[in-house]
Amino acid sequence: xxxxxxxxxxxxxxxxxxxxxxxxxxxxxxxxxxxxxxxxxxxxxxxxxxxxxxxxxxxxxxxxxxxxxxxxxxxxxxxxxxxxxxxxxxxxxxxxxxxxxxxxxxxxxxxxxxxxxxxxxxxxxxxxxxxxxxxxxxxxxx
Amino acid sequence: xxxxxxxxxxxxxxxxxxxxxxxxxxxxxxxxxxxxxxxxxxxxxxxxxxxxxxxxxxxxxxxxxxxxxxxxxxxxxxxxxxxxxxxxxxxxxxxxxxxxxxxxxxxxxxxxxxxxxxxxxxxxxxxxxxxxxxxxxxxxxxxxxxxxxxxxxxxxxxxxxxxxxxxxxxxxxxxxxxxxxxxxxxxxxxxxxxxxxxxxxxxx
Numbered sequence: 001x002x003x004x005x006x007x008x009x010x011x012x013x014x015x016x017x018x019x020x021x022x023x024x025x026x027x028x029x030x031x032x033x034x035x036x037x038x039x040x041x042x043x044x045x046x047x048x049x050x051x052x053x054x055x056x057x058x059x060x061x062x063x064x065x066x067x068x069x070x071x072x073x074x075x076x077x078x079x080x081x082x083x084x085x086x087x088x089x090x091x092x093x094x095x096x097x098x099x100x101x102x103x104x105x106x107x108x109x110x111x112x113x114x115x116x117x118x119x120x121x122x123x124x125x126x127x128x129x130x131x132x133x134x135x136x137x138x139x140x141x142x
Numbered sequence: 143x144x145x146x147x148x149x150x151x152x153x154x155x156x157x158x159x160x161x162x163x164x165x166x167x168x169x170x171x172x173x174x175x176x177x178x179x180x181x182x183x184x185x186x187x188x189x190x191x192x193x194x195x196x197x198x199x200x201x202x203x204x205x206x207x208x209x210x211x212x213x214x215x216x217x218x219x220x221x222x223x224x225x226x227x228x229x230x231x232x233x234x235x236x237x238x239x240x241x242x243x244x245x246x247x248x249x250x251x252x253x254x255x256x257x258x259x260x261x262x263x264x265x266x267x268x269x270x271x272x273x274x275x276x277x278x279x280x281x282x283x284x285x286x287x288x289x290x291x292x293x294x295x296x297x298x299x300x301x302x303x304x305x306x307x308x309x310x311x312x313x314x315x316x317x318x319x320x321x322x323x324x325x326x327x328x329x330x331x332x333x334x335x336x337x338x339x340x341x342x343x344x345x346x
Contacts, residue, residue, distance in 0.1 A: 018296070021292070022288070022292040022293070025288060025291065025292050026288060026292075029284040029287060029288055030284070032280075032284075033277075033280045033281060033284055036266075036280055037277045037280060038268060039266055039267075039268065076303075080299065080303075083169075087246075090181075091246070091250055094181070094184075094185065094250070094254060095254065097185070097188075098188055098254060098257065098258060101188065101189065102258075102261060123291055123292075123295075126291075126292060126296055127295065127296055127299055129296075130296030130297070130299060130300050131296075131299050131300050131303045134300055134303070134304060134311075134314060135303070
């Protein structure tokens with residue numbers, strides 16, 4: 001890779017995908033805290049659901065923006081995001097297992113599963129994008 | 143996780159291709175079986191609801207998480223700042239991949255066992271007298287998780303990929319490393335708050 005090409009890859013202006021992913025992740029954290037702080041009282045889940053919906057919208061927005069970037073180091077992105085997804089699915093799966101094992105009530109479980117799904121997709125997306133944005137398009141990870 | 147906070151101030155002067163990049167693996171594959179054993183033990187502790195094992199995982203994981211965070215941020219970081227740039231690069235390529243496996247494992251150990259332990263002891267109930275302390279701990283952990291996962295881990299990984307290149311970009315590495323400086327204070331305060339909260343809850 002030449003110096004000039006590497007500098008272009010590092011300085012290219014890209015859509016705010018990282019910011020959207022971080023916002024989405026923050027929604028997952030806030031949604032989980034809202035539920036956990038009031039357990040096991042039977043309170044409205046509406047605030048958590050609204051935060052979760054906002055997080056999902058931010059995640060979808062980041063995916064749409066990401067898909068429209070061209071050219072991009074998709075090989076590196078797929079490799080980093082793919083392996084991260086495997087790792088974070090294991091973590092999310094373990095937490096989900098604990099929730100199910102603890103007989104978490106259905107509605108609460110649905111909200112918590114939603115926040116876990118956001119977490120498991122957000123982080124790999126963020127990691128893949130954060131690495132691939134500084135690679136030359138068409139480059140593969142070593 | 144404020145390691146390498148001292149790298150940034152001088153790193154922009156590091157010329158591109160100042161030296162041949164060292165050979166290293168971004169993920170230390172040999173350590174994955176150890177992580178698997180640790181996580182397997184965690185699943186067994188949760189499934190068996192073994193109070194001692196849950197307490198062990200929570201205390202050991204939490205102690206190491208806090209200790210490593212503070213030690214690396216406030217002891218190792220400044221030492222690295224006084225090293226020569228080639229020495230910093232060599233240290234980083236050996237140290238950061240290990241942190242990539244170590245920290246998520248410690249965090250998972252601490253949080254999963256802590257949740258199950260609190261449930262086992264009835265501390266999750268809203269009627270628990272010290273419930274506000276637990277809610278405060280959720281918020282502190284949430285902030286630490288966001289900083290670690292959303293800000294530091296992507297920077298850590300991007301730096302490792304940059305160091306893999308034949309001609310690493312010193313300015314880019316320095317720019318990414320500045321995140322560690324900006325967040326070091328937040329992480330330090332959050333870890334100390336965690337120590338205060340957990341010791342309060344433990345003697346309650």
